[in-house]
Amino acid sequence: MIIAIDGPAAAGKGTLALRLADHYRLNHLDTGLLYRAIGRIMADRGLDLDDPVAAGAVARTLDPADLGHADLRGREAGELASRVAVHPEVRSALVAFQRDFARRAPGAVLDGRDIGTAICPDAEVKIFVTASPEVRARRRTDELRAKGRNVDYERILAEIRERDARDSGRSSAPLKQAPDAAVLDTSALDIDSAFEAAIAIVEAKR
Ligand code: C5P
Numbered sequence: 001m002i003i004a005i006d007g008p009a010a011a012g013k014g015t016l017a018l019r020l021a022d023h024y025r026l027n028h029l030d031t032g033l034l035y036r037a038i039g040r041i042m043a044d045r046g047l048d049l050d051d052p053v054a055a056g057a058v059a060r061t062l063d064p065a066d067l068g069h070a071d072l073r074g075r076e077a078g079e080l081a082s083r084v085a086v087h088p089e090v091r092s093a094l095v096a097f098q099r100d101f102a103r104r105a106p107g108a109v110l111d112g113r114d115i116g117t118a119i120c121p122d123a124e125v126k127i128f129v130t131a132s133p134e135v136r137a138r139r140r141t142d143e144l145r146a147k148g149r150n151v152d153y154e155r156i157l158a159e160i161r162e163r164d165a166r167d168s169g170r171s172s173a174p175l176k177q178a179p180d181a182a183v184l185d186t187s188a189l190d191i192d193s194a195f196e197a198a199i200a201i202v203e204a205k206r
Contacts, residue, residue, distance in 0.1 A: 001107040004115035007129035009163050010136035012186045017111035019195050029101050031112035034094050036072040039080025049083045056089025088172040116178035125205045126181035133160050135187045
């Protein structure tokens, strides 16, 4: 079984993907990490993020060991990721790795932006996880404050809106709901309720 989970930043897809993978004993790939690693490597090497040739070269030589990089989860890496993710050269270099991962036994949960539309269009289960920008910004702000960071809600909201616009507006594999995806709006749900709703979607499809 392949479960494809797509949606905008901070909608809860990462947590849901991990819990679904654990529940169904499937492999899990957070595909955002691939783009984050490429953005991070380019920034560390002083390369121009907007240069498709340089970005494509980094993507083609990406080593899975690079995914262990310490600061890939933060906001800055997310920002770098969405800038390199616009290049078709980058996206095409990552297709084979993601598809091979998905095909490996016993199956996998992949989360990202284009899993149901471009990477695994034949996935048995597709879930588009979303929430209002305000709810996502509130969650992200609370998460960062819980870690002791002094962050401003309005600024986080602006970053989320900017990332949504870039991810949805790019011409190469933009963020969009696959026609056969079930929509899971987590705006009014806590993580346990969202997980139950996701299980119900999976059970209805398999
Ligand atoms: O999901 P995450 O926040 O880690 O993704 C970081 C960025 O990487 C996204 O904003 C998006 O631009 C890009 N990305 C993508 N396709 C994916 C996963 C992530 O374009 N499958």
